[in-house]
Amino acid sequence: MAWLIALPLGLAIVYLAARYGRFRSWIEPVLSIAVALGLSVAFLVWLNEAAPDKAPEPAPNRPAAGLTVADITLRDMAFEPNETERTFRVRGTAANASDVTLEYFRLTVTLEDCPQDACKRIGEDTALILLRVPGGQNRPFETFLTFPYRPDEAPTAPKWTYRVSEVRGAGRR
Structure with a gap:
């Protein structure tokens, strides 16, 4: 509803400022101060709403006890060049030796x-594998990895080293 008052008032100020130079000379500083005050009030309202007076957010779920990187074994790993340069398709099987679901x-x-056994590191990539594997079972997975190398430096004798770097298990229910 405030806009019903502000719109005609704003139009009147613009008209008078365009028509009379003396009016313009004192309305410009007044409007500048009004805008600065309005922005300050808006900032204070935003700051008050963002204050941490609300209940704290719950802590993120902790990984399930008992599931570690050592519990996950990767088997039958296959690396194949993909249609896109520098991209490889990775297939394998993840086995869960824990009793907690991965x-x-x-x-x-x-x-x-x-x-000729002279290894040169090309790069490293990490993929997030969303895979639900109940305890004591295994599941196949597939993902894509990208490695930074120039087209004229494509690997001629690729050597792959892989590891599980993080795991998340389902909490007991």
């Missing part, structure tokens, strides 16, 4: 080029 894990892969 929700996801991070797979970290390092690519090296090893012609």
